[in-house]
Amino acid sequence: MISKINLENILFLDIETVPETQYFSDLSETKQALWESKSKYQRKEDYTAEEFYDRAGIWAEFGKIVCISVGYFNILNDLRTFRTTSFFGDEIKILKDFKNLLETHFNQTKHLLCAHNGKEFDFPYIARRMIIHNIELPNKLNLFGKKPWEVPHIDTLELWKFGDYKTYTSLKLMTNVLGIPSPKDDIDGSEVCRVFYEDNDIDRIVIYCEKDTIAVAQIFLRLRGDTILSDDEIIHI
Template sequence: MLPKSILEHTLVLDIETVSAAASYAELSPTMQKLWALKAEALQRRLAEEEKMTAADYYPEKAGIYAEFGKIVCITVGVFTKNEEGQYKLRLKSFYGDDEKVLLQDFSAMLSKYFQRRGQQYVCGHNIKEFDMPYICRRMIVQGLPLPAPLQIYGKKPWELHHFLDSMTLWKFGDYKAYTSLKLLCGLFGIPTPKDDIDGSQVGRSYWEDGDLDRIEVYCKKDVFATAQVLLRFMLEDPLALIFESADG
């Protein structure tokens, strides 16, 4: 069981990503060729009738890969306690069309408040395999230095204990299966963050609807749900957590 003492030293995080361009046709000739190779490799195990052209596959899958996508929102949450002893999660989002700006703002926050590795933690669902590597790769693409918590070059898995991954925690040493945040929420009776859109619809909301605000709300819901799952690992009541926005 995780100690409750770490909560007020933990940053809960989630990112939302989309394809780097609205369509395959808008990519440079070089990136079109590279995506075509990637799409071919990704679809190799699919049945022939399930396969798509590189152009059709691009809006479906490109956002998952840091080489072909970009970050449009990073939401973070920190735990505090009110006078009644209830846990609150204070949320803030970094979002917009300019990925470099939002990454700079996010990095500045980390550098200011999260420098004590070993004493502070970053929590998310599947952050070790997705969120943290994606952020690091996109910061390098944008020519930005990595803040101290993200300087993980050459680190062994056991040297990354400051990353609290709720999916890894749930595995309890089992490396065979992926467990979604939605499933854990259903299991623990936590309201699903997927009640409006889900990850597969973020790209459409961004490129077709231009609805960044909707994406930001969805990202906040994911962070809040992840924080509730973390509380459950500590045998706390996740539904007692209070939502508080730090934006504005």
């Protein structure tokens, strides 16, 4: 039962991604053809491959990570705080810094990673980008040979499904129905590409990513039956 998990053993996280280049025309001819083939089913006849390219960030083969935000609980004498920090800038540095965090502070069997839709998106995306950049996977992301109960990942979307695999519930909807302050009070995921490439405003993306990380922790608390975090309990470092 999730109520028995020590909150201090969980690393909550969220990632923000964008297409690997600003424009479709910046891709090599080979990569353009591969994107056309990869995106054909999703775009159907409604869009050309170039028109659909602003969505390329959701595929690790055609996108890149521009921010990973993490958060963790610190509980001392019944005083609870939730500390958040972010890795951003060059993607290789982001991945190496995140790996270093996992290997130095969240490397024990008891430690778990938690994200919303993390098993379908965040965790495999980070792992694929690490492999693309020849970065050896940390144990927490290396699932080869692991049995299902050995995978150290918690997914708040999966918890909310209660075994129902026919539906998807967004982070925004879950915070709304659970009475949690919405993290989507500025931009949403569809705007990250524009804010990154056109506005060059990585700080805005970092704030957005950290808010999503906090929202994941809040949802986990509600699923456990715990009180959600107050603003005073959240510390940005």
